[in-house]
Amino acid sequence: MSEPLKLAILISGNGSNLQSIIDAIETGGLNAQIKTVVSSNNMAYGLIRATRHGLSTWVIDHHDYQNRDQYDGALQHYLESVGIDYVVLAGFMRILGPAIIKAFEHRILNIHPSLLPAYKGLNTHQRVLHDKATHHGVSIHLVTAKLDDGPIICQARYPIEAGDRVEDLQAKGHRLEHQMYPQVLRWLSDGKLGVEEGRLFYEKALLERPIAFNP
Ligand code: GRF
Numbered sequence: 001m002s003e004p005l006k007l008a009i010l011i012s013g014n015g016s017n018l019q020s021i022i023d024a025i026e027t028g029g030l031n032a033q034i035k036t037v038v039s040s041n042n043m044a045y046g047l048i049r050a051t052r053h054g055l056s057t058w059v060i061d062h063h064d065y066q067n068r069d070q071y072d073g074a075l076q077h078y079l080e081s082v083g084i085d086y087v088v089l090a091g092f093m094r095i096l097g098p099a100i101i102k103a104f105e106h107r108i109l110n111i112h113p114s115l116l117p118a119y120k121g122l123n124t125h126q127r128v129l130h131d132k133a134t135h136h137g138v139s140i141h142l143v144t145a146k147l148d149d150g151p152i153i154c155q156a157r158y159p160i161e162a163g164d165r166v167e168d169l170q171a172k173g174h175r176l177e178h179q180m181y182p183q184v185l186r187w188l189s190d191g192k193l194g195v196e197e198g199r200l201f202y203e204k205a206l207l208e209r210p211i212a213f214n215p
Pocket of ligand 1: 011012013014015016017018090091092111112113173174177
């Protein structure tokens, strides 16, 4: 078996996606090692999840830094010192600046609760309901300097049903996210998914459109 994929998982809150990755590793379904869990918030429940599973954690609070450059610089320095293959954003509520994105170019993944490029940014569930959209979804993409804009690896799509509220969409999205993030990381760890100069390859073929995730 090849070397485990070395990950840093960045969170700000509940950490249910973190949990799904931990579970996939612990049950032997993902050949990866979580080298660190970084939180922008010292009250994040995800930190408790990490500690319960014996993982190293680090909190980086923006109140302790004068500006975004200093914050990103400290985060970059820390991640470089840990030594990782991929940075996995899992509900991390800080926007990363261009320097740290460049330092980990094409090695930062994000999960976003919409069918990108639709509904970038925050409050996606409220916005799709307001627009009376018929479908919604989840995307996993590579992070580039433009918000929620990098190459999309994988998407899951689900219907919005009459009477669905924000919490319903959140629950539907999360159910998919918890299978999708471990799956994408599995593709990376077993070499099925590759990134070359920002272009995505799946089983050696250029990925021309996002992989449709069907659980
Ligand atoms: C997820 O819905 C994800 O799409 C978004 O932030 C949320 C994080 O949830 N980026 P959790 O902290 O993993 O439970």
